[in-house]
Amino acid sequence: MAMAILAIIASFFALFLGTFGVGNDLAVAENVVVDSIKRAQNKAFSGEGDIAWGVEIENKKVTIFKGSNFIGRDKSFDEIFIFPREISISGISEVFFSKFSGLPNVIGAINLILNNVSKTININEQGVLNN
Numbered sequence: 001m002a003m004a005i006l007a008i009i010a011s012f013f014a015l016f017l018g019t020f021g022v023g024n025d026l027a028v029a030e031n032v033v034v035d036s037i038k039r040a041q042n043k044a045f046s047g048e049g050d051i052a053w054g055v056e057i058e059n060k061k062v063t064i065f066k067g068s069n070f071i072g073r074d075k076s077f078d079e080i081f082i083f084p085r086e087i088s089i090s091g092i093s094e095v096f097f098s099k100f101s102g103l104p105n106v107i108g109a110i111n112l113i114l115n116n117v118s119k120t121i122n123i124n125e126q127g128v129l130n131n
Helices: 002-045
Strands: 053-057 061-066 079-082 088-091 094-097 108-114 117-123
Touching: 002 053, 002 061, 002 079, 002 094, 002 108, 002 117
Parallel strands: none
Antiparallel strands: 053 061, 053 094, 061 079, 088 108, 108 117
């Protein structure tokens, strides 16, 4: 009987820790994305490198890049940040900011999803984030 009670308690404890880990990892991913977007926008706004700067968001990482698109970027300036877990991404996955104005090329939502829990980051026409 005592073993059964311990097994039930252990199951609840494992479930709680698993849920906490998902929420924490998702929050870390959200912070990485938000910070990366702000960094790219600041680089573009300041005219660093005399070109636009952007962010590419993938399931396992975020890349800040120099240039107006990820494919044609200057890879030697990439800043890569790895998520703690693989995250599903929907919505916008690439955004770049115009040199000096810092305005984004797209507006909309970035959805980060992990184990049916989601976080949404919105980018408006001025490049302001709402999360």
